[in-house]
Amino acid sequence: MTDHVYKTIELTGSSKQSSDDAICVALSKASATLRNIHWFQVTDTRGNVEDGKVAHWQVTLKVGLRIDD
Template sequence: MTDHVYKLLEITGSSPMSSDKAVEVAVQKASSTMKNIEWFQVTETRGHVEGGKIAHWQVALKAGFRVDD
């Protein structure tokens, strides 16, 4: 196994469907502009409420991407 160096990217995704979908949206969007994303860590989960119902999930996360040699 070789040594790796990672850089952290802090992003927030949102979705009206679920917190999992909010994470998926964030990772997919970040992956379209950043290469080598290999892991993520959820740092905060919150939501927006309208009329007593969850309108949107918001999930903040740190995504780790490998720095090329």
């Protein structure tokens, strides 16, 4: 097994559906232009409230990208 090096970036995804969907939106969009996404960590969750209900979710992630050998 070889040692790996990772670069960490921060992303914020948003969704009207759920916090899980906001995570998926962020990772899906990032995967279109970034290679070697290996892990994520949720660092912040927030949302907007309208008429007493959650109207929109925003989730901020740290994302680890493995640097090519």
